[in-house]
Amino acid sequence: MFDLALHYGEGPVSLKNVAERQGISEHYLEQLISGLRKAGLVKSVRGAQGGYTLAKEPNKITVGDVIRVLEGPIAPVDCVAEEDPEFCQKAENCVTKGIWEKVRDSIAGVLDAITLEDMLKDAEKLQRDANFYMYYI
């Protein structure tokens, strides 16, 4: 998704290209992006010169959106999963459940606050810093 954000507005990006640039197997990417497409985060264009594009602007997609599709609902333990939490008999007077809920919300808070656009900015900064050190040495 970061790679797609990087080329947002330049037409469809093929998985072959993403695979090469990011060092991830094309087959594996296909599997991952399938879910992202079904979730409406990317659009696909079939056939030669086809590929994928983000379905929304990079600042409208959060890391939380992506993670929830790829990894499932945020859930430090199953009984406090964001979706379909696993039923537990002891839940009524369980002291740890409240703790896991706090953990879950704190994770979600972080992930939902970061957009793909934020990642682009961070990447630029990383690049600038790398260049700085290059010249310095």
Next chain:
Amino acid sequence: MFDLALHYGEGPVSLKNVAERQGISEHYLEQLISGLRKAGLVKSVRGAQGGYTLAKEPNKITVGDVIRVLEGPIAPVDCVAEEDPEFCQKAENCVTKGIWEKVRDSIAGVLDAITLEDMLKDAEKLQRDANFYMYYI
């Protein structure tokens, strides 16, 4: 650890009792508490009438302390583990690493802010609420 906190100041608590009260196998508890003892969070007393006690007051032990012993260093992904993070070639200009660091710190922040004493208070409240509903119905 919560059960030991519950009986803090009453002498050693045997794993047999903890196992019965908390519905966890005694054998499994032995395995878990072994690490907690080595980490200095509990003290053991061998022999008949022996058992375990917290090594510090409940307000001096955080959930983070316990989790780190039982589950290892906090690490949403291995490359940002609190201890001995796994080396990654791409780390130099990895955009996601920073995100995972924020997630890690946010989890640690929650867990380190809750003490066993806090859990005792929460448990009391859960108990009060349960009683309230019992009378109400």
Next chain:
DNA sequence: CAAATCCCGAGTATTTTAGTAAGCTATTGT
């Protein structure tokens, strides 16, 4: 038509998790 791509379902190797099992060692009460 052929090449480039997306699309889909199955299969797999490794690791982690949450335990079980068996047997030893230390202490205490009678």
Next chain:
DNA sequence: ACAATAGCTTACTAAAATACTCGGGATTTG
């Protein structure tokens, strides 16, 4: 002394999750 209690240690295991690979089909473009 000795039996009962309870801690201590190592090894094993069953099930699930993870991170993939593999093969083949469906679409579109030149």
